[in-house]
Amino acid sequence: MEAEKPSPMSFMKYSRIYLFFLIFTVCSLLWECANPVAPEGGPKDTQPPKALKFTPPNHTTNYTDHSIKIDFNEFIALKNQAAEVTVSPPLKTIPDLRIRGKSLVIKLDDTLSANTTYSIDFGKAISDITENNALLGFSYVFSTGPYIDSLSLQGKVFNSFDLSPQKDLFALLYLNIYDTIAFDSLPLKVKPYYVTKTNEKGEYMFHNLKASEMKLTALADLNGNLIFDQASEKVAFNDSLVKPYYIPIPRRDSSTAVKDSLKTGKDTIKIKSPGESTKAQKSKTASDTIKKDTLLKPGFPSHLLFLFDDIDSIQRIQKSQVIKKGLVLITFSFPTKSIDLKPLNCDTTAPWALKEFSKHKDSLYLWILNTHMDSLILRVCQDNKVLDTLKLELIPKDDKSASRKKEQGKVYLGVNNNTYSSNLNQFTGNFTLIFSYPLASADFKRIKLIQDKDTLKPKAHFADSLKRLISIETKWKEDKSYVVFIPDSVFIGINGLANDTIRISFKTHQAREFGNLILDLDISKHPGDYIIQLLGDRDALIGEKRINSSGKVKFEFLTPGKFKVKAVFDRNHNGRWDTGNFRKKIQPEEVFYLQKTLEIRANWDVEEKWNPVSVF
Numbered sequence: 183m184e185a186e187k188p189s190p191m192s193f194m195k196y197s198r199i200y201l202f203f204l205i206f207t208v209c210s211l212l213w214e215c216a217n218p219v220a221p222e223g224g225p226k227d228t229q230p231p232k233a234l235k236f237t238p239p240n241h242t243t244n245y246t247d248h249s250i251k252i253d254f255n256e257f258i259a260l261k262n263q264a265a266e267v268t269v270s271p272p273l274k275t276i277p278d279l280r281i282r283g284k285s286l287v288i289k290l291d292d293t294l295s296a297n298t299t300y301s302i303d304f305g306k307a308i309s310d311i312t313e314n315n316a317l318l319g320f321s322y323v324f325s326t327g328p329y330i331d332s333l334s335l336q337g338k339v340f341n342s343f344d345l346s347p348q349k350d351l352f353a354l355l356y357l358n359i360y361d362t363i364a365f366d367s368l369p370l371k372v373k374p375y376y377v378t379k380t381n382e383k384g385e386y387m388f389h390n391l392k393a394s395e396m397k398l399t400a401l402a403d404l405n406g407n408l409i410f411d412q413a414s415e416k417v418a419f420n421d422s423l424v425k426p427y428y429i430p431i432p433r434r435d436s437s438t439a440v441k442d443s444l445k446t447g448k449d450t451i452k453i454k455s456p457g458e459s460t461k462a463q464k465s466k467t468a469s470d471t472i473k474k475d476t477l478l479k480p481g482f483p484s485h486l487l488f489l490f491d492d493i494d495s496i497q498r499i500q501k502s503q504v505i506k507k508g509l510v511l512i513t514f515s516f517p518t519k520s521i522d523l524k525p526l527n528c529d530t531t532a533p534w535a536l537k538e539f540s541k542h543k544d545s546l547y548l549w550i551l552n553t554h555m556d557s558l559i560l561r562v563c564q565d566n567k568v569l570d571t572l573k574l575e576l577i578p579k580d581d582k583s584a585s586r587k588k589e590q591g592k593v594y595l596g597v598n599n600n601t602y603s604s605n606l607n608q609f610t611g612n613f614t615l616i617f618s619y620p621l622a623s624a625d626f627k628r629i630k631l632i633q634d635k636d637t638l639k640p641k642a643h644f645a646d647s648l649k650r651l652i653s654i655e656t657k658w659k660e661d662k663s664y665v666v667f668i669p670d671s672v673f674i675g676i677n678g679l680a681n682d683t684i685r686i687s688f689k690t691h692q693a694r695e696f697g698n699l700i701l702d703l704d705i706s707k708h709p710g711d712y713i714i715q716l717l718g719d720r721d722a723l724i725g726e727k728r729i730n731s732s733g734k735v736k737f738e739f740l741t742p743g744k745f746k747v748k749a750v751f752d753r754n755h756n757g758r759w760d761t762g763n764f765r766k767k768i769q770p771e772e773v774f775y776l777q778k779t780l781e782i783r784a785n786w787d788v789e790e791k792w793n794p795v796s797v798f
Contacts (some may be wrong), residue, residue, distance in 0.1 A: 266305030297327030333426035342770035347384030398489035418487035571732040608658035608737040619675035697782035747776035
């Protein structure tokens with residue numbers, strides 16, 4: 183029996199269905215092609231750009247061109263050129279840097295000196311455009327003479343007060359090439375011959391130096407001219423001239439070496455160590471030769487510099503302000519010796535103010551005795567020379583005493599005390615009242631001290647010459663509750679205000695709640711006067727001792743916690759740390775830190791041996 187053949191109508195029906203599916207499939211494919219999806223996966227790019235080719239080649243000699251082209255393996259960005267890109271020796275005209283595709287083009291419009299090695303250091307200016315990975319330690323070197331200078335010099339810059347590393351500072355070298363300018367005055371008048379910047383750890387490294395004695399400084403340059411010409415710029419200097427030395431440095435001078443490193447993932451470079459024979463040379467990778475965590479090369483000299491605020495040789499008034507009604511603060515540029523004050527708008531035949539100097543006499547507080555004065559015109563002199571004439575409003579604009587008086591009905595003399603969280607450390611001092619103004623009168627007999635239910639007869643006296651502090655003494659007992667009770671109007675301030683009724687409750691401590699620190703100090707190798715400081719949280723000064731010989735120093739009854747120990751070499755015996763003077767070649771006074779944090783525990787003695795000058 184023959185199979186039934188499909189009718190023409192049935193064939194046309196199936197053909198239409200096939201055609202519909204074919205058109206639907208083609209449209210779907212076209213839609214997917216028109217809507218591409220971002221590719222997924224793949225590691226994040228963490229690599230900086232890599233230089234593939236230098237034109238002319240890096241470390242070119244007999245350089246005569248004025249254009250340099252550097253080709254990279256990816257598109258790059260330039261950031262903060264003015265601060266990051268440095269040229270040694272500096273040029274009068276800043277090089278013009280332009281990006282063209284994956285290339286960096288440098289135009290040198292300045293006239294180059296003959297037989298001179300130039301180095302263009304890019305700092306952190308070059309990065310890729312996708313992930314901003316900065317190319318660090320990158321430089322281009324060329325010479326207008328027949329050879330490249332190959333010596334180096336390294337070191338580190340610290341803050342002279344707390345020894346913290348100083349990053350992004352300029353390290354500067356000067357050659358004695360000026361006939362009319364003294365060598366020591368060069369940083370004040372001209373740009374350096376060589377310049378580089380410190381890294382995150384305060385480290386600096388000069389390369390391609392010539393064999394010559396040089397003056398070494400560091401500068402926090404605020405106006406970008408590489409000259410120490412502003413009082414607000416911090417500076418550091420080396421006491422003597424420095425000589426560069428040879429440090430073997432792995433270099434990838436040609437595009438071939440770079441391409442090979444890209445293929446293998448390693449930079450195989452032969453290094454010859456000082457004193458090492460040619461036969462003893464070994465092939466080392468760059469990771470073996472250069473530690474990634476430091477710029478300094480071990481085994482070579484390092485010049486340490488200590489940055490400081492230069493002493494202003496001229497005494498000035500830095501600031502004058504009215505802190506509150508009747509209290510004026512005058513701040514000087516450095517400690518005062520003989521200040522003469524003359525009010526020009528009040529009677530000076532009678533006392534008109536009380537003077538209170540800060541610990542180091544670089545600030546002066548004036549407590550005005552005439553409560554009716556609303557302004558003060560004051561002439562300030564030192565050594566018969568007028569420093570300034572101040573015009574001060576004695577009632578600050580933000581003073582709200584008038585509004586408070588209306589709200590409360592009466593304004594009282596302010597008073598505070600030295601308890602902490604209602605506890606008194608009686609082992610370090612007596613109970614103390616601190617008043618907001620010096621006192622004109624006080625009736626000590628009306629002060630009552632109560633221990634539990636017993637009323638005691640304490641001794642009370644002024645603890646300062648200004649009569650702002652009153653010390654209350656008794657034979658304090660451990661772990662006992664006390665109450666200080668003082669009726670109103672017992673104390674009258676120089677502003678005429680009296681105290682409100684005072685009632686202060688507190689508790690004494692037990693000796694076992696505290697710890698002690700005993701330092702066994704050895705200063706025999708560097709004798710002199712030292713200030714030994716104990717620092718707490720955020721370097722707050724807990725206490726200090728002065729010594730001039732080796733021996734033990736004790737800090738007793740310390741609240742449990744973590745502490746640091748600092749030593750100041752008090753060169754001028756004035757009991758304080760002093761900064762330096764660049765023009766007089768005076769270094770800041772040396773500072774040393776115990777190289778570990780000490781933990782003080784309750785009812786425990788911590789003993790520590792320390793030779794401060796062994797730090798460096």
